[in-house]
Amino acid sequence: MPLQSILVSLSRRVALGVVVLWFTVTLTFAFLQIVPGDPAALLFGGDEIPTEEQLEEVRRDWGLERPVHEQYLLYIERLVHGDLGRSYQQRTEVATLLYSGVWSTVILAVAGLVLAVVISVPLATLTAGSSTLLRRFAFVFELVTISMPSFWIGIILILVFSFTLNWFPIVALDNPLSLVLPAATIALGLVGQLSQVMRESIERALKEPFILTARSRGLSDGSVRWGHALKHSYIPAATITGTFAGNVLTGVVVTETVFGRPGLGTITVAAITTHDIPLVLGVVIVSAAFFVLVNILVDLSYGLVDKRIGSSV
Amino acid sequence: PRHAAAEPVSGGEITYGTQTDPVNWNPHQNNQANAFLYLRNIFDTLLEKTENGDFVPSLAESYSVSDDGTVYTFRLRDGVTFHDGEKLDAAAVKLNLDKANETPYSIYAFPNYDSATVVDDRTVEVRLKKPDASFLDSIAYIGWGIISPKSLTEHLNDLPSGGQNLAGTGPFRISSYQKGAQVVLESFDDYNWAPETKAHQGKAYLDKVTYRFLAEPSSRVGALPAQVDVIEGISALDVSKFKDRDGFVYLSNDANGDTFKLSLNAFLSPLDDVRVRQALRDGFDLDALVKSLYRGEIRRAWSHTSPVSPFYDKSLEGAWGNNVENANKLLDEAGWTERDSEGFRVKDGKRLSVRVLYPTQLDREQRSTLLQGISQQLKQNIGLEFIVDLTPSSTYLKEVASGAVHIYPSTWLHSDVRKSLNGLSNGGALATDNKADPSIQPLKDLAAEALATSDNAQRIKIFHELQRKAVIDDVTYIPLLVQAYQIAASNKVNGLGFINQIGSPEGVYDVWVAK
């Protein structure tokens, strides 16, 4: 029963995801308990010494005067209701702040990902198992992008393509072209790894007997690569894309900073430098949730591509 | 100073590349000079300060001072409305003044403020605890910008994060704001109450201005002129790209207020010995460092006070610094005669070492590089270890207040006489006046006298005395740079300028774009 087995595997993954989230939340809570000093002052954050009234407000919000287990329950209960607390530095709900940045970040991340796939797929498929000039080029290109800090890639892209050639603006945010260079920065950080992983599995597939069988039917080299071998690189490629998507902030923090774009990355850096702890905790929880979600989707997609997986779970 | 040209035209829009996103949009709570250029578009103050230090009407059509200097009466302009449709009246002003003096809500509370009373619909009376010459500075300062009473009562908690609920009476209103990215302001059509310091009357020329926050200096410079029309904050190296170049306008302006300086903690060993402080002051070649770093675009400072301030003591120029021989002699005298393996001076087994706490978020214009240069020279020249502790720690204010820090580099960008005097009279107690050391009482008395007097000449005299004491005799301050602001623009943009009161870039009310 495929539907049933999909549901079973889905619910298992969701349950696992909930465990991971619960772990994360508990960890953040524990963090507040462990860090020395007055948790209220810590939560208030910022550069100045908070007044007693301000601290009182924090204590009320977080129930800090209550016993630890009650605090924990209160914390969980609030999170379950989607309440991530308030940023005392920005005097705004954490959820509101994060929401304001989330779309911009998601768009950037997705654009970067799509671009990475668009570059990697042909690069890997065309060069797998061959020793052409293109393969050499791909080899060098991948190694170079892997070895460059991504902020540096971003700066070079801006210098060349925006300021010198004037092809892609980076300032006008409402111009869709302004997404190109930031997305390219994220993509270039991923392309090397992605196409290497894909090439490896395509090469492995090309050595399989079914490829010989396919060739024996009169298929051209191209059809064999695109029609048979490529699909076999999906799972490893999706796996690292999944980890990347979970780590979306890593690429995004740098890219948003370099390009001066709004989003979770910018918010994170600002939150860290201003010691805005409720906001930092919010970012941690949201990105963990995002990771869990993406990986559930990636896991499910395995079953769609490779029917063997769905049925064996 | 203002850049002017013929035949202004109305209409059009510009994109303005700026250095920073305001941390807080509530003018009562914002202390970033770099954010005033947005706030000055949105808010007005009761009075405006002119280039030569006078105060002229703005939202207040006139004002008067009682003879004892404790009661100020403001007569409000008629027909002024806020962006949200509220009317400007005496009650609104009283509310604002009360809020602006309420701690901890406001960071601009005035210590001698007593109360405000509504006399009639258009008249407000402010009572001071005692006469204070710096009061009008506060009145004209954007920190006391007048916010709509509706914003203040109904949306107080939303104001810091900007947005539609933030209403002032200024020539522009917020159209959209994306944190960390940009803010778009649109012209406020009803605006008809520009002060006489402005170049024109009526609504702003521009329909719309987009401030794009570009923290990377190279991004701002690179984006002009293809992607942005105006930028502010230009590094010395980049100036040559715009200055005297076809197609560009380049403006620069020295800041009013204080200079960028080192504040020395004269209560902490080894700086508690004035000879050590003097040696430190004279142990490096500031001229050479500043020249190589800023290529003449930024000047070195001679005093705690900015050279454009009316209170500046010109006689300090050339009176100190770069005297390595004497510095070494002073240290020898002070007993720091031995040297350790790294070449630092030592006394009683202790190394001659000071810790400089400088938060990364304040670091700009290569100031940390300058500090490194100083550190290097002090090591080479006089064997003093000058540890630059560059940390993003948000606890630096607490650390400074605790008295455990030797040196705290800072700028109080403020033409506020009070703050200046406070600083000058703290005897090396670092940014705080809670150090109640009897030895600094005479200085404090002197400062109080300067504030209370209505005689400007007398005040200037006291100021000079205090500056000389702080820089030359006591060495509680070592001035480093005269803070300066730069603007560059494509030459089709006209009417750019700086705020008279502090010298930072002005809003865009007078700006227009040639067709």
Add this chain to the structure above:
Amino acid sequence: MSLLRARESAIAPASAVPAAIAEVENLNISFPAGGEGRHVVRDVSFTLHPGRVLAFVGESGSGKSVTARALLGLVGDNAQVRHERLRILDHDYSNATQVDWRRIRGAGIGYVLQDALTSLDPLKTVGFEVGETVLEHRLKTKREIRSHVVDILGRVGIPDGERRYDEYPHQLSGGLRQRALIAAGIAAAPRILIADEPTTALDVSIQVQVLRLLKQSQEKGLAILLITHDLTVASTFADEILVFRQGEVVERGTAGDVLSRPRHAYTKALLQAIPGQQTRGKRLSPLPPLDLVRLRPPSASGGDGGDILEVRNLTKTFHSSTRHPRVAVDHVSFSLEYGRTLGIVGESGSGKSTVARIILGFEHADSGEVLIDGKPWSALPETKRRPRRHLVQLISQDPLGSFDPRHTVLRLLGDALGTLPAYRNTAKRDARSYELLELVGLERLHALRRPRELSGGQRQRVAIARALAVEPRLLVADEAVSALDVSIQAQILDVLRDIQKQLGLSILFISHDLGVVQHISDSVVVMKAGRVVEHGDVNAIFSSPKEPYTRELLNARHSLSHFRPAPVDAI
């Protein structure tokens, strides 16, 4: 040799051989890569005729597959192919381009590989794979393809083609998969079919089905090139046989001639090496017997009548979170006398290995007991068992896996010897190691190789030497020869027999190959689904099985060796 009895010919006499549709003359293939250049096929010539089957037999690596692939131009990019003549379907392919080759592949020559699970793309549906050839050659439109494929699936005996069309290879049983692969091979109606080991991976009964299917195609006029290492299959199926050895054809002729009157010594050895009833007590390989006398007999053998191994009522159930609990071993009892060989046979998954693992103490039985030498064994805690562990040694199907890949042969043997107090001294250990190697027929130079640098037969010899090193009383051989070529298998079986004869060791021999078990065992245990269905003397059971399951096993094997063309409607 009843197994290899010449087939009564059902084909036309040689005089009526139809005109050749493929002719290969003096084919030479080499792989120049890696410096010295390897010449893997030398001067091979053959012809294919419609309606006739040509079989290639020979050991692994003898060049059968590459020769066949030369017909498709698929030898490999790094290969050098030379020939005097290469005519296929009336065209000269001496200087064919890729485009020429692609035209003939699939449409002119169908190609069926062994092991359908890896020869079908696991990510494509069966229908897609079968239809691919047809679409590629534009023989049908996309619209027509489905019904065409379903039709072909039906023809190869896959019922319910409509449903199977959308299924994936893993959803099909082994037999169905192999049929699907054949369907793909003949989908574009080629005139030649190359079947490269199409039955190797299959159970006996399924082998029969697949061969029937091929036979049917042959009768419709297809020329078939069958590659197999299984002489039984070749003998019952082919018209003509080519015997390959190291890239050369050493013998050729009609199936009957080659198998009943082999001329070449190699063919003779090959035929001789096939174990079974007739070979009991005879040597399978031409190698001389090992001289094991120098090896001190393991501690005085119990000899007369006692049991070295007694298995009492073993039961083992596996619990896993995803599946239902699985009873792998169900009340199994048997015993093995000193110096005798007990065979265990049974289909895959019947619990043979699990029993072996319990005997070796790698698995705990849920209930029941194993006694070694009449003393408790499986009930002992590991620390108590450890000093006696050397008594029972395993020879596994995968010797490579049982060697630490980092160690040389010398070190492997030395480590094993190190468990005996007598060999604490390194010099002694080395001397003994060399001695052991010599005993199992390896040379000194092998001592410094790592396991990966040895051939399969050599590895198995090392495994045996290592097991013997610790002076065991009982050898457990779990599929110990299944992965080996017939001739290598013959050598290893001979070695095992020599050991048993000369050292008086007892052997528990597990295999799914009835012939092997028949050849080597004294008595046999037949297992099915975890239970022992029959247990007794090997001759008695094989000649007159009592249980239906045993009969079934024997029948399938029988029908293969007596394969006759038969109507193919049956599944």
Add this chain to the structure above:
Amino acid sequence: MSRDNTNNAVTNRLSARPKRLSVAVILSVVFLVLIAIQVLFPEAIATHSPITIDPLAALQPPSREHWFGTDNLGRDLFSRVVHGSAYSVSIGFGATLIALAGGIVFGALAGFGGRWLDQALMRFNDVLMALPSILLALVVVALLGTGLVNTLWAIGIGLIPQFARLVRAEVLVVRNAGYVESAVGFGFSKTAVVCRHVIPNAIHPVFVLATISIGGSILAGSTLSFLKLGPQPPAPEWGLLLSEGRSVIEHAWWLGVFPGIAISLTVLSVTVVGKSLQKRYLQKES
């Protein structure tokens, strides 16, 4: 399964074995040796002091005197890069060592510790994985402050999950390997089996990952520097040099280019060496 694929494979592999090291690998090793010399004896290589300022010689382009030019305080960039290698290399090695130690402890506990411990540890590992490494690093820096050692921790902790997973997987594979069982069959004790077989066989891929993650750590370190959260000036850490140089890239290209090349070449070399180790390992394995 064809009867003796293994035999073919053996001969194939034997013929592939003597394949020579590629030029790229040789160059990488040479470069890394140079870096190692720089780290050990910076004074011997640097032409100037890395911190001595010379305001009169500020921002000079590369010349015979200053090979990589000078920065805005007139410090010799070449000497700074040479001295900076110690920072970047110690970030690379230090963070990897931390990750390695943590990963081995975690992974081995999970691999040997039984089902419950395994599940618990792996879920904890999932949590660490779920947290973006940069966030983890930022939090560590926010808590502990900046500086070289803290940077090591910040990066190293973020890498632990990767190592833990690999170690666990390897332990599980090796633990079930035939040769482990066979050693038990010969009567070796559990500890002997673990020490002689499990650890030596599991360590190789971990070692390969470690090599590759050295490069990743150097990059991560430079990213932290870029965000001003790494080692602080005047430390000539490469990321810091690069990030300081970026603002003047249009005027003094050398300030951005040379540190950039230093980072990239080092990471490149480490990666090339790591990949070739990996290839050799896989070749041996398959």
